């Protein structure tokens with residue numbers, strides 16, 4: 001389980017965080033603009049960009065990973081509205097992910113992620129309850145047509161809590 005950094009996450013998408021970002025004052029210096037942290041890529045095939053909230057009622061760390069999904073037509077961002085740790089279990093866009101290709105990152109509770117279009121990821125995993133702003137795509141005419149594709153994983157790697165630290169140790 002690696003701490004989330006912009007550089008390490010680059011193959012999978014963007015990190016919504018001020019570390020290493022372009023920052024400049026705006027509005028007569030009353031605010032700092034932490035600029036262009038990611039792109040909402042949701043317009044393909046007549047798509048619309050949606051803002052939604054995911055209200056995580058409890059931590060959702062699975063003990064086994066049974067599937068991964070991707071959104072072939074859009075990016076998908078999860079930004080915590082408060083301090084909520086997220087586990088991003090990902091594999092690069094492309095053919096069906098192998099278990100050996102999975103990578104797990106854990107946020108510091110403030111960071112958000114924006115999965116690039118087609119990035120394989122596990123449905124939202126959090127270590128705490130709490131709300132996330134979600135930015136993704138709706139198809140033409142429909143309120144919510146999640147263009148997504150799921151694949152069952154051949155093996156089911158175990159994501160086990162490491163007693164030594166609150167951050168789960170990812171074991172394949």
Ligand SMILES: NC(=O)N[C@@H](O)C(=O)O
Pocket residue numbers: 069076121122123124146148
């Ligand atoms: N289904 C849904 O809205 N969310 C998933 O795409 C997810 O990545 O959690």
Ligand code: NI
Pocket residue numbers: 069070071076121123148
């Ligand atoms: Ni998704």
